[in-house]
Amino acid sequence: MLAKRIIPCLDVDQTRVVKGRKFMDVKDVADPVELAKRYSEQGADELVFYDITASVQNRSIFYGTLRSVADAIDIPFMIGGGIKTVEDFRIALLSGADKVSINSGAVQNPQVISEAKTRFGSQCIVLSIDAKRNGKSWDVYIKAGQENTGLDAIEWAMRGADLGAGELCINSIDMDGVKEGYDLELIATLCERLSIPVIASGGAGKMEHFAQAFRVGADAALAASVFHYDEIKIQELKAYLKDQGFEIR
């Protein structure tokens, strides 16, 4: 059976891993290669690297860092941050990424999803959405959570899947860094409507939160600070989830 995945997320600023709270107040944490190796050895199923600076001049440094990560680990990883064009996909894949996450770039030019699909296949395209609750629905935000597009998150996710995204990563801005659990209603709604895998992101603080996300249908759960600061150990989390009856590697 297909296992539920645990995905530590590393926000990288050129050569260092950082973690913010509600996208602000960024603090320096660790060396990406060191952290990636540690997570891989602890049983992480996959890793995500977000280039949080995403300025053009610093991006080549970021990709150099990721090349070292790719050489050091033997589990899959995803790159995100500042991806706009098919050429960006190509460069990310060449630096060793298995998947590329596109966020603002896809909102600005949705066709890039279908172009990347034709060229590299759906399996490497992750549509990443930063969503914020607005009454009974969720709005799509871009530019690291700074700009409300007015798009409905559920509708945009469905359109992205139609265009060729192979996975959806849903990040709740409301829950990000707060550690009170994932936005379960958002995840459940997406899992009902989509036929591609859904990665839950934003809000994990306790082991129970991962179980909650899987229970409402998430295929994978992503978290950052609880792993960086050793508040949750991946082995213990996986043992707990196995006890809860989930299929875990």
Add this chain to the structure above:
Amino acid sequence: MIGIIDYGVGNLRNVEQAIARAGYQAFISSDISALAKAGALILPGVGAFGDAVAKLNGSGARPLLDKWAASGKPVLGICVGMQMLYEKSYEFGEHEGLGYLKGSITPFGQGSLKVPHIGWNQLVVIGDCPILKGVEDKSYAYFVHSFYAKADSPDVAAYTEYGVKAAACVNKGSLYGVQFHPEKSSKTGAKILSNFLELSL
């Protein structure tokens, strides 16, 4: 030396690095005469089948693979590289493969299962295959694909369950193929890759 066939698709470095971690030397090349001298060949593959097979045919590597398939020298196809060993694929149209293995590549059904099949799934070992030596039944490997080969052929040494039984490891003579990514499958993948690399000696 292990030759990794560079025919213009995707990143081959991860495979090269995984081979290096296993203690073997590999080279990435599109030079057919250099590849012909390798002890074993790896046929990688990412992306769409049609595109990959067109590029492979255009690369000049096809006659070399035909020769190796007939002469019994070890070849390992990975992911779409495994799929290309088959006769044809129905991924976005209908495309001829290399035809070394009987059968075709078809999409996962439109059932309740999510497609692509992404993540860690178990290998159900059903055949006696040299590259699965020492690999426990139900070990997890990392899969990323939307199309698959059926597991009902004698060439299938291991399958994985995802609504259907999908071929995970195939073997016919000196030809091997894995649908999962051994270079991304942690210790299980490293073991399978090492087993294949041993065949090059």
